[in-house]
Amino acid sequence: xxxxxxxxxxxxxLPVETADGQQSDSALGDWYVxxxxxxxxxxxxxxxxxxxxxxxxxxxxxxxLPDRLGAxxxxxxxxxxxxxxxxxxxxxxxxxxxxxxxRNRSVMGIVVECCKAAEYHLPVGDWNDASLVEVESFxxxxxxxxxxxxxxxxxxxxxxxxxxxxxxxxEAIMDQxxxxxxxxxx
Numbered sequence: 355x356x357x358x359x360x361x362x363x364x365x366x367x368l369p370v371e372t373a374d375g376q377q378s379d380s381a382l383g384d385w386y387v388x389x390x391x392x393x394x395x396x397x398x399x400x401x402x403x404x405x406x407x408x409x410x411x412x413x414x415x416x417x418x419l420p421d422r423l424g425a426x427x428x429x430x431x432x433x434x435x436x437x438x439x440x441x442x443x444x445x446x447x448x449x450x451x452x453x454x455x456x457r458n459r460s461v462m463g464i465v466v467e468c469c470k471a472a473e474y475h476l477p478v479g480d481w482n483d484a485s486l487v488e489v490e491s492f493x494x495x496x497x498x499x500x501x502x503x504x505x506x507x508x509x510x511x512x513x514x515x516x517x518x519x520x521x522x523x524x525e526a527i528m529d530q531x532x533x534x535x536x537x538x539x540x
Contacts, residue, residue: 401461407512
């Protein structure tokens with residue numbers, strides 16, 4: 355089971371159905387979602403509470419987000435180079451999806467910062483849905499502080515959490531993540 359935590363402005367489209375006491379069973383934890391607008395186009399910022407891994411989706415058919423969340427997460431994990439068996443294991447624990455109010459102010463702060471970063475990195479009048487992949491790549495490598503003293507780099511943290519929970523393919527994935535990071539830095 356996974357908990358999807360929409361902000362108040364999304365709760366009319368994603369009505370909260372459960373009490374705040376529930377926690378996700380998945381390695382990546384709860385998922386927070388916020389709506390923001392860039393260049394008069396509504397977008398959704400979806401962030402994992404455990405890894406701070408972010409996904410940006412066009413805000414089309416917001417009501418179907420709970421049904422699409424598993425596929426969205428699977429795509430992002432595939433982009434990270436995560437082994438398909440770990441992706442399948444993580445996605446399988448994401449059912450059912452429960453909607454609950456936001457509860458972690460630190461994670462909400464990261465969600466807001468991710469939205470601001472996306473607005474900054476998407477040039478006005480000169481971006482499309484493919485540009486969102488580039489912004490997500492930037493966000494995967496952005497170090498964050500969230501309610502702890504440790505620095506969290508979302509891409510690496512997601513891989514660490516998945517490896518701890520689902521498998522032992524950590525070294526190969528981290529090598530691939532580092533090589534992709536170096537290539538993007540050039």
